[in-house]
Amino acid sequence: MGRPAETLANVTLAGSGLDRRAELRTDRHLLGRLLAVPDTRVLELRGDRVAADEGPDGARLRLRPPEASDGGRLAVFLGADARDVMYVGVVGDPLPHEDGAGGSGPATGGEGDGLVTLRHVAADLDDLEAGMFATLLALANWHRSHGHCARCGAATQPQQSGWVRRCTNEGSEHYPRTDVAVIMSVVDEQDRLLMAQGAGWGTGRYSVLAGFLEPGESLAQAVAREVREEVGLEVFDVQYLGDQPWPFPTSLMVGFTARADSGALRLQESEIADARWFTRDEVRAGVADGSLAVSSRLSISRRLVEHWLGHEITGVR
Incomplete structure (x- = not known):
């Protein structure tokens, strides 16, 4: 297998822009501190959709400051940008027509709510926001399907700022799969x-x-x-x-x-x-x-x- 001199350009979701700051994930107080700071930017996922605004020059995710209810939700530390702004993803309540499993549904919320799927909007986002959306969606999909330990069947709990799940029975750690x-x-x-x-x-x-x-x-x-x-x-x-x-x-x-x-x-x-x-x-x-x-x-x-x-x-x- 060879590697040609010319590779694909402008592959959506393959760009960079977000520093994942993986060394911070083991701090068990990290998410609590970030969700208590108004400067933290939160991306909320509902089912498989997030809020976004689309315009002639592209699309922008509708990020927000932390809310009190975020402390009781599944949260993931996504990383930081070049200005050291910290980003957290949270999994919000399912949409009315979903059961929380993240259904594919139509590309938009359908009721003027500005909710869009990654398939619909990713090609119009910049690398930073496309990467955040893709990372949060992939992790949310993994969390939804790994609520129980593959070794003993006991419940698992999120650890390491949303990047690990640990068995509540025998302590084994389970990592996101690709x-x-x-x-x-x-x-x-x-x-x-x-x-x-x-x-x-x-x-x-x-x-x-x-x-x-x-x-x-x-x-x-x-x-x-x-x-x-x-x-x-x-x-x-x-x-x-x-x-x-x-x-x-x-x-x-x-x-x-x-x-x-x-x-x-x-x-x-x-x-x-x-x-x-x-x-x-x-x-x-x-x-x-x-x-x-x-x-x-x-x-x-x-x-x-x-x-x-x-x-x-x-x-x-």
Whole structure:
């Protein structure tokens, strides 16, 4: 596996801007002190949404000072910015149509409340705010699904400023998990791009192939296995292009390009409804007339297509 001189640019959620200040997390009084200081900026998550304001120049999260009720909520120390402003995320009450499990729902609150999902707004945020939203969402998703110890089944409690859960029975510590997935633009000898339609996606929606890393596997091996399983092709010249945190619920997407000889595609019917090779002209024409639906500009899959295409896809959010 190689690393090309040119990697993906402007991958949403992959930028920096927040200093996580991990050395402060072990201070058991940290969250209490920060939530008692009006200068602390709080990002409140409700379900999978936060409050934001959208304008012609982008979007801004609606951060607020601490409130008295924050002390009884799940809170996470997110870090500090270059001006040493401290940021805390809190998980607020679920929305009326949710049960607290963080459902996906519509992209906005739907009642003029200004609540938005990360999918809807991340590409319009600056690196600092996009990173805060992604971090809080991923940690909240992890906390929601790890309320009990995997070893004995007893309840766990948040520790280390929201970055660890400890078993209340035998004291074992449990750390946030990240599920690694590979995503790849496969190109043939005619420089055509392979894209597939997932089962249940509907007509016209195509994307590059992707799949999760398995235990004992290298990233390049995962790329080769996923392509072989999903479309029956052998790949070579696997090269890293970039990566992206993907908190849906707690993943990391690692992007690659690879080459394959064109041939008969053998589709994994349980996963793939259709797959085909696209020329650049076909992609441009399909996007222009609406017959081809590509991934949103939030996703690294869109950046992989644009990297092969040679320019950004405009006019499609």
